[in-house]
Amino acid sequence: QVQLVESGGGLVQAGDSLRLSCAASGRTLRPYAMGWFRQAPGKEREFVAYISRSGGATYYAASVKGRFTISRDNAKNTAALLLSTLKPEDTAVYYCAARASTTSVFSDYTYEYWGQGTQVTVSS
Numbered sequence: 001q002v003q004l005v006e007s008g009g010g011l012v013q014a015g016d017s018l019r020l021s022c023a024a025s026g027r028t029l030r031p032y033a034m035g036w037f038r039q040a041p042g043k044e045r046e047f048v049a050y051i052s053r054s055g056g057a058t059y060y061a062a063s064v065k066g067r068f069t070i071s072r073d074n075a076k077n078t079a080a081l082l083l084s085t086l087k088p089e090d091t092a093v094y095y096c097a098a099r100a101s102t103t104s105v106f107s108d109y110t111y112e113y114w115g116q117g118t119q120v121t122v123s124s
Contacts, residue, residue, distance in 0.1 A: 002027045002113040006096050009118030016086050016122070022079040022096030022115060033099050034072055034079040037108055038092035038120075048094070049081060050105040059105055064090075086122045093117040 008020040022034070033052050039045040049070040050059040058070055069082040079096055097111035104110055 002029070002032065002098050004096050004098060004113055004115035006094065006115040006118040009094060009120045011121045011123065012086055014087055014122055014124050017082065017084045018086065018120060020081040020083065020094055020096075020118060020120070022081075024077045024079075024098070028074070029072070029077050029079070029098060030074050031100055032113075033105065034070070035097045035099065035105065035108075035111055036068075036070060036079075036081045036094060037097060037111075038090075038094045039117075040089075040092040043092075045095070045108055047106045047108070051079065083120065086120075088122045088124045091120060091122050093119050 003025045005023050035050045036048040037045050038048050048061050048064055049068055051070045051072050055072050067085045072079040095117045096115045098113040099111040101110040
């Protein structure tokens with residue numbers, strides 16, 4: 001089992017930056033690719049970003065590409081998401097997730113382990 005804990009969320013103004021962290025315990029993250037998803041009130045959870053096991057491949061949702069950066073540190077068993085140039089529409093609960101599957105990286109059902117989420121609120 002992998003336990004994931006997100007941190008770093010908060011209330012910020014439009015244009016600000018935040019760095020979300022995802023700390024893993026119970027097992028090394030090395031065999032797992034990592035993803036970040038978000039869920040806004042009244043909306044379905046959506047894909048935000050993905051990073052491969054080695055960190056050599058990354059993918060982003062079109063809505064965040066160029067503003068968000070996903071990273072991981074296998075030695076520290078952590079992953080992170082840097083959110084820059086935040087917009088009010090980025091307001092959501094952000095979740096990190098881990099997967100061993102090699103199927104679609106954009107689908108949340110392919111991720112086996114999830115954190116509890118961290119709230120990001122962007123005011124205009």
